[in-house]
Each structure stands twice: as structure tokens, then as C-alpha cells.
Amino acid sequence: xxxxxxxxxxxxxxxxxxxxxxxxxxxxxxxxxxxxxxxxxxxxxxxxxxxxxxxxxxxxxxxxxxxxxxxxxxxxxxxxxxxxxxxxxxxxxxxxxxxxxxxxxxxxxxxxxxxxxxxxxxxxxxxxxxxxxxxxxxxxxxxxxxxxxxxxxxxxxxxxxxxxxxxxxxxxxxxxxxxxxxxxxxxxxxxxxxxxxxxxxxxxxxxxxxxxxxxxxxxxxxxxxxxxxxxxxxxxxxxxxxxxxxxxxxxxxxxxxxxxxxxxxxxxxxxxxxxxxxxxxxxxxxxxxxxxxxxxxxxxxxxxxxxxxxxxxxxxxxxxxxxxxxxxxxxxxxxxxxxxxxxxxxxxxxxxxxxxxxxxxxxxxxxxxxxxxxxxxxxxxxxxxxxxxxxxxxxxxxxxxxxxxxxxxxxxxxxxxxxxxxxxxxxxxxxxxxxxxxxxxxxxxxxxxxxxxxxxxxxxxxxxxxxxxxxxxxxxxxxxxxxxxxxxxxxxxxxxx
Amino acid sequence: xxxxxxxxxxxxxxxxxxxxxxxxxxxxxxxxxxxxxxxxxxxxxxxxxxxxxxxxxxxxxxxxxxxxxxxxxxxxxxxxxxxxxxxxxxxxxxxxxxxxxxxxxxxxxxxxxxxxxxxxxxxxxxxxxxxxxxxxxxxxxxxxxxxxxxxxxx
Numbered sequence: 335x336x337x338x339x340x341x342x343x344x345x346x347x348x349x350x351x352x353x354x355x356x357x358x359x360x361x362x363x364x365x366x367x368x369x370x371x372x373x374x375x376x377x378x379x380x381x382x383x384x385x386x387x388x389x390x391x392x393x394x395x396x397x398x399x400x401x402x403x404x405x406x407x408x409x410x411x412x413x414x415x416x417x418x419x420x421x422x423x424x425x426x427x428x429x430x431x432x433x434x435x436x437x438x439x440x441x442x443x444x445x446x447x448x449x450x451x452x453x454x455x456x457x458x459x460x461x462x463x464x465x466x467x468x469x470x471x472x473x474x475x476x477x478x479x480x481x482x483x484x485x486x487x488x489x490x491x492x493x494x495x496x497x498x499x500x501x502x503x504x505x506x507x508x509x510x511x512x513x514x515x516x517x518x519x520x521x522x523x524x525x526x527x528x529x530x531x532x533x534x535x536x537x538x539x540x541x542x543x544x545x546x547x548x549x550x551x552x553x554x555x556x557x558x559x560x561x562x563x564x565x566x567x568x569x570x571x572x573x574x575x576x577x578x579x580x581x582x583x584x585x586x587x588x589x590x591x592x593x594x595x596x597x598x599x600x601x602x603x604x605x606x607x608x609x610x611x612x613x614x615x616x617x618x619x620x621x622x623x624x625x626x627x628x629x630x631x632x633x634x635x636x637x638x639x640x641x642x643x644x645x646x647x648x649x650x651x652x653x654x655x656x657x658x659x660x661x662x663x664x665x666x667x668x669x670x671x672x673x674x675x676x677x678x679x680x681x682x683x684x685x686x687x688x689x690x691x692x693x694x695x696x697x698x699x700x701x702x703x704x705x706x707x708x709x710x711x712x713x714x715x716x717x718x719x720x721x722x723x724x725x726x727x728x729x730x731x732x733x734x735x736x737x738x739x740x741x742x743x744x745x746x747x748x749x750x751x752x753x754x755x756x757x758x759x760x761x762x763x764x765x766x767x768x769x770x771x772x773x774x775x776x777x778x779x780x781x782x783x784x785x786x787x788x789x790x791x792x793x794x795x796x797x798x799x800x801x802x803x804x805x806x807x808x809x810x811x812x813x814x815x816x817x818x819x820x821x822x823x824x825x826x827x828x829x830x831x
Numbered sequence: 832x833x834x835x836x837x838x839x840x841x842x843x844x845x846x847x848x849x850x851x852x853x854x855x856x857x858x859x860x861x862x863x864x865x866x867x868x869x870x871x872x873x874x875x876x877x878x879x880x881x882x883x884x885x886x887x888x889x890x891x892x893x894x895x896x897x898x899x900x901x902x903x904x905x906x907x908x909x910x911x912x913x914x915x916x917x918x919x920x921x922x923x924x925x926x927x928x929x930x931x932x933x934x935x936x937x938x939x940x941x942x943x944x945x946x947x948x949x950x951x952x953x954x955x956x957x958x959x960x961x962x963x964x965x966x967x968x969x970x971x972x973x974x975x976x977x978x979x980x981x982x983x984x985x
Contacts, residue, residue, distance in 0.1 A: 376976075496887045500845050503880045507852055507873070514869035517862045521869055522855060545917065552913025555906055555944050722944035723955075726937045727962055729917065733924065733933075734966060738976050743925045750921045754914065762841045763834070780872040788865045 339689035342387040343697065351388055352395040352694055356701045359399020364407050364415045365731055369536065370400020371660045372738070378668060386672035386687055391694035393668050397661050398450065398698040401604060401644055402706060405442040405637055409435060411728060413544045417535060418604030418640035420770060421612035423543070425625065425632030432628050439710055440573030441630050442637040445586065447703035449638035452590035453597065453645025454695045457652075471599070473785035474796050478806035479599060480779040483606055485810045486613045487768040488817040495821050498768045501759070505772025506779070508533060515781035516788075528744040537745045538773060540732045541752025542759075542766050548725050549757045558721050572707065574630075582634050585615050593639030597646020604640040605774060609767075611639035617816075645695065652676050652688060834896035842888040849880035912943045928981020933963040 342348065355377070362373035373396045381389030404419030409426035422442060429438040484502070491498020511522045512532030523529035551558060574582075589611035596607035615635035616625040625632050651662045653676070669676055674684040681688060719727075736749040759766050790796040797803050852873055859870030920936035927935075937959035942950065970976050 496883060496890060497841060499883050500841070500880065500887065503876060503883065504845070504848070506876055507848075507880070510873055510876075514859075516866065517869055519859055519862070519869040521859065521873070549910060549913050549917070551944060553906055553910035555909040555913075555946070558944055558946075720949065722941055722946075722949065723958055725944060726940035727958075729920075729940065730933050730937060730962065730966060733920065734929075734970060734978065737924075737978065738970065741976070743979075746921050746924055750917055753917065757910075757914075762837045764841060783872065784867050787867055791865060792867075 335685040336689050338686045339387070339693055342385075342686070343391060343690050343693040348388050348391050348694075349697065351384070351392040352698050353701055353705075355392045355395020356399035356698050356705060359396040359401075360403035360406070360702070360706060361399075362396075363400040363403020363419075365735065369416045370397055370418075371664065373397075373400045374661050374664045378664060381668055382671055386674065387690045387694075389672060390665075390668060390687065390691055391698075393665055394691060394694040395698040395701070397644060397665070398641075398695065398702050400661075401641055402443070402446045402450075402702050404640070405446065405633075406439065406706075409438045409442065409633070411544075411724075412547065413728070414539065416604070417539060417774075418608055418643070419636065420539075420605050420767070421608035421636035422633055422640075424612065424636075424767075425627075425629050426636075428626065428628030429630070429633065434628065436710065437573035437630065438633050440571070440707070442633050443703060443706045443710070444572035444574060445582075445589075445634045445638040446641040446706075447699055448586060449590050449593055449641035450644055450695075450699040450702070452638075453594050453642040454692065454699065455645075456594045456642075457645040457648050457695070458692050471802070472800075473782040473789065474800050474803045475806070476599075477779060477782035477786050478797060478803040478810075480775050480782060482806045482810040482813070483610065484771070484775050484779065485813050485817075486609055487771050488814055491765055491768055494763070494765070495818075497764045501764050501766065502768035502772035505769035505774075506776035507772075508538070508769075509773045509776030510780070515777060516784050528742070532777075533748060533773075534740060534745060535774065537736050537748045538752055539770065540736055541749045542756040542769065544728060544732045545749055545753025546756025546760060546766070548729050549753055550760055551721065551725050553757075555722075578630070582631065584618070585631055585634055586638055588614055588618070589635045589638035590642045593642025594646040596639070597643035598649050604643040605770075607639045607643045608636040609771060611635040648691070648695075652680055652691070832900065834898045835891060835894060838887065838891035838894070838896075842884045842891060845880055845884035845887070849877045849884060852880065853877035909943065913940065916940045916943060924981075925979050926981055928983045929978035930963055930967055930983060931981065933966070934959045937963065 359373050374393055377396055381392050401418055404416035405422050407413050407415035408419040408422035409430050412423050412427035414420045414423055426438045487502035511529055514521050592611045593607045612632055612635045615631055616622045647662045674687050733746055736745045756766055856870045856873035859868055861868030916939050923932045938955050941955040970978050
């Protein structure tokens with residue numbers, strides 16, 4: 335079966351399709367507002383006309399490229415090209431400002447490849463075992479995971495923990511606009527039908543991360559000319575020395591495991607994986623205070639784990655037919671159209687196609703690392719464009735991206751409004767990252783809390799009696815205590831000084 | 832504006848927002864007996880926001896941070912003109928269509944962000960027209976995602 339799959343994947347037409355998928359995916363990933371999801375959706379109709387192996391390989395290439403391309407704009411423009419690259423901005427952006435754009439990109443690409451490889455091997459070798467564990471997950475466990483994930487707000491709040499918390503709570507509030515989970519009651523729409531589906535995450539991201547920066551550039555336009563320096567960089571290989579590679583071993587393994595784990599759990603996604611790995615690496619580091627100022631550890635953590643999500647998310651998709659994120663939901667559509675029914679029996683019934691998917695993943699990961707590295711100097715050239723020309727162009731791309739996500743002018747307005755909101759946040763020194771985390775996790779938290787309590791007749795002890803749930807809640811509490819203790823230590827140190 | 836004043840504004844804004852959210856959540860009642868209803872979570876959230884905002888208010892009252900912003904980062908004219916350009920672009924996007932509104936936005940925004948030394952109107956005009964056309968062709972013709980044609984639609 336494996337040989338059969340290899341004979342179908344290693345044909346010139348299939349390899350060319352994977353190559354095209356990866357290149358187009360990288361471009362979609364790199365442009366803010368366009369995402370891996372959009373790339374896969376746009377090419378899905380085209381894949382139906384191809385043979386199953388060719389069609390699925392093209393989609394896999396797009397997925398791989400789309401997730402990997404996000405790091406380019408995250409580092410060079412400080413705008414995450416895809417939601418998965420949010421955490422890459424934290425240190426990738428400052429590294430580029432210090433003239434280390436090449437190193438940040440090189441390391442990001444290399445560790446995207448490594449994270450991808452880890453997850454592909456996890457998919458191939460341990461998927462059946464892991465899938466059986468997730469079968470035991472109920473809304474109780476999902477609520478506890480969401481609760482735990484929300485505690486990362488505490489350590490991503492920057493200087494003010496309280497303002498970070500307010501920002502996170504505000505993000506949850508924004509996520510509640512539209513139809514409520516479970517009973518579909520319309521909430522906080524104020525009679526506007528455009529708000530029924532709530533706000534699009536892409537629109538919020540573009541507004542808060544890109545439009546805000548453009549408006550702030552207007553307020554600081556005196557510095558636009560002088561802060562602009564051609565980023566001088568020299569890069570050998572992937573910018574990482576053997577010594578650094580050895581030092582990052584723990585970071586690499588931890589981030590890969592977090593990525594795979596998050597990928598397996600449906601409905602969480604690469605953005606949370608990147609943020610969780612970033613926080614875990616920051617907390618484990620000897621120099622946590624340097625995170626956010628431009629350390630390569632942060633870029634490595636985020637990029638390793640967001641690519642590790644790819645293989646992870648395919649585990650429940652292939653073995654149980656459960657899509658872990660939007661892209662895998664679209665891939666599920668692709669599989670069924672080609673007559674492949676995912677489930678425990680998929681290896682017996684459609685083994686050739688499944689092995690072809692595994693091979694396509696490996697091939698596309700290799701193509702990604704070669705193409706992204708090869709074209710690196712062209713990507714870095716983006717920095718040579720003067721900011722007073724580049725920023726308006728970025729704004730035009732943002733508007734197009736916002737419009738393209740749902741083809742409605744309402745989203746374009748939302749982008750501008752969220753941009754203005756981001757400016758107010760910046761002026762009042764309220765961190766905006768917790769807002770995004772709150773927005774992503776808000777709906778998931780509410781839905782699973784309601785489902786869990788519905789099933790337990792309102793008995794909250796259910797969160798503490800189920801072992802997996804209890805572990806997540808205990809870890810969350812320990813994490814909050816640890817962060818508060820660290821914050822108290824830091825403020826005491828400041829007072830002493 | 833000092834840090835202390837900013838923190839006061841922040842806490843008062845969130846206090847009002849929390850109260851507003853709570854009042855707006857009152858009408859939602861559970862549909863089935865077992866469910867918490869769609870108003871439960873927003874109410875908990877609103878109470879959380881109010882408590883956190885009160886903590887921030889108390890901390891601000893006790894602190895004495897009189898740090899001020901760097902005035903060179905506060906070019907009001909530049910900021911307001913940028914916001915005006917963006918709002919005009921968004922408002923005219925559907926009416927004038929992608930091509931005309933984007934060309935106009937790019938040109939004016941470049942003028943706003945440039946200074947006397949690097950202001951090159953000819954270059955700005957060429958870049959604006961060419962990039963708008965490239966984006967339009969890529970989306971409309973290559974990706975097949977139509978952008979608004981506005982007054983150019985015929």
C-alpha cells in the first residue's frame with residue numbers, strides 16, 4: 335500500500351502540484367488578511383477535478399505553505415500573516431528592528447520544518463493511540479482546557495497585570511456578539527443583522543495589529559524617516575549555529591509536543607499553540623525578561639509549535655473524522671468528495687490515499703524549507719521599501735483581506751473601527767494581545783461550560799472529579815499563582831531600585 | 832497626559848462598559864430548565880470587568896506615576912490626517928470602487944506620512960496606480976475574487 339502511494343505521489347504532475355500549493359500557500363500566509371484557510375478554500379473546487387492523490391496533495395501543500403508563510407510578515411512587518419503567527423511577532427519584530435531579520439526568518443523557517451516533521455511522525459506512528467484518548471474528552475475537559483489557556487493572559491500582559499486582564503475580558507465580551515452557543519439567542523447585535531455571525535477573527539487581527547500600527551505611524555511620522563534603516567543582515571545556512579541548535583533542543587521538543595497536543599484537540603488551533611509554547615518557553619527560560627525584546631527563543635517556540643499543529647490536527651481528522659480546525663474541516667470535505675471516509679477503518683479501506691497524504695506532507699515540508707530559504711533574500715528586501723510607501727500599501731492589502739474574508743463592506747468598516755480601538759488601547763497603555771486571546775477562547779469557554787453543566791444538571795463538582803479536567807484546572811491555578819508571585823517580585827525589585 | 836490620568840480613564844471606561852454589559856445581559860433567560868441561559872456568562876464577565884476595573888481604580892489612586900508621553904510621538908496633525916484618510920478610504924471603497932478609492936488613498940496617505948525631504952509626488956502617483964492595478968488583477972483575474980467596481984461598473 336505504501337509503495338502504491340509512493341508511486342502516485344512521486345510523479346512529475348503530483349510533485350508540481352505540491353510545489354505550486356506550497357508556493358501559493360506561502361504567499362497567502364505572508365499577506366496579512368489572506369490565510370491558509372482561504373488558500374485551501376479557493377483551491378478546493380480545483381482539486382475535485384484532479385485524481386484523489388493529486389487533489390489531496392495540492393491541498394496539503396497549500397496548508398503547509400499557508401501556515402509557514404505567516405512568519406514572513408510577522409517578522410518583517412510585525413503583522414501576523416496568519417493567526418498562527420501571533421506569537422512570532424513578539425520577538426521576530428524586535429529582532430528585525432535590531433537588524434536580525436535574516437536570523438529570525440532563517441530560524442523561523444528551519445524550526446517550522448522541524449515542528450512539521452515532528453508532527454508528521456506523530457501522525458504516522460502514534461495517531462491511533464492518541465485518538466483513542468481524545469475519545470474520552472467531554473465538554474468538561476474542553477472547558478478546563480479553555481480555562482487553562484485563558485490563564486496565559488496573565489503572563490502576556492506586559493507591565494500591567496490588571497490592564498492585561500481587563501483587555502482579555504474585553505476580548506471575551508467582543509466574542510459574545512452574535513448568536514449565542516447552544517440556544518442561538520441573538521446577543522449584543524443592537525438590531526444590526528451584519529453582527530449575527532459575530533466578528534471575524536481575521537478582521538479583528540488586521541484591525542488591532544495592522545491598522546493600529548499605521549495610525550500610530552501617523553502620530554509618530556516625524557520618526558518615520560529616521561527610524562528607517564536598511565536592515566543589514568548576513569545569513570549562513572539557517573542563521574542558527576550548532577551551539578544555538580543544541581541550546582534550543584528543549585525548546586524545540588517542548589514546543590513540538592505542545593503543537594501536536596493542541597492540534598489533536600479539536601477547535602483550539604495554531605494561534606493558541608504558538609502563544610502557549612511562547613509562554614512555556616518564556617517561563618522555562620533563564621532570561622524571561624528578555625522575551626519581547628528580540629530573542630530567537632520566542633520565534634523558535636512559536637514557529638515550531640504552529641507547524642506541529644498541522645500533523646496534530648490531521649490525527650483526529652483521519653482516525654475519527656473530527657476536524658481539529660477550519661482547514662481540516664475543509665480537508666474533510668475534500669476527502670469525502672474523493673470517496674474517502676475517515677474513521678477507525680480508514681487504513682483498511684483507503685490505505686493508499688492515507689499513506690499518500692503522509693508522503694505529501696513530508697514532501698511539502700521539504701519543499702517549504704527549500705523554497706522559503708531560497709527566496710529569503712527577496713522577502714527581506716521588503717524591508718528596503720520606505721515606510722511612508724510600504725505602510726499605505728499594507729493598509730490597502732488589509733482592506734482587501736478584510737473584504738475578501740466575507741465579501742462584505744461591513745468587515746472593511748470593522749477593520750477601521752478595530753484599528754481605532756487599538757490606537758486608544760495603545761494611548762492608554764492597555765496591552766492588545768490579551769484581547770486576542772480572550773476573543774479566541776471566549777466562545778469555546780462559554781459553550782463548553784454550558785454543555786458540561788447541562789449534562790451534570792448544574793453540578794460544578796464535575797470539573798474537579800474528572801481526572802483530566804482536574805489536572806488542567808490545577809495546572810491553571812498553579813500557573814496563576816506563579817505569575818502573580820513573579821509580578822510581585824518584579825514590582826518589589828522596581829521599588830527597591 | 833500623565834500615566835495616572837490615563838489609568839483613571841482606563842478604569843472609568845471599563846467600569847461603565849462592565850455596567851453596560853450587565854444591563855444588556857439582563858433580558859436573556861434560560862430557554863430550557865437545565866441550561867444556564869445566554870445571559871449567565873455575560874453577567875459573570877460583566878461582574879469580572881467591574882471588579883477588575885475597581886482594582887485598577889484603587890491602584891491608580893494609590894500610585895503617583897507622573898510620567899508623560901514623548902511629545903515627538905504625538906503629532907496630532909499626522910495622526911488625525913491618517914485616520915481621516917483611512918475613514919475616507921473605507922467610506923468610498925464601495926462607492927468609487929476598489930481601483931479609484933485605492934489609488935486616491937495610497938497617494939494621499941503617502942503624502943501624509945512623508946516629510947519634505949522624501950516627498951516625491953511623481954513617485955507616489957506611479958506607485959499608487961501600479962500597485963492598485965496589480966492588486967486588482969491578482970484578486971479579480973487570478974484568484975477570481977471580485978473586488979467592488981463602484982462607478983467603473985458598466
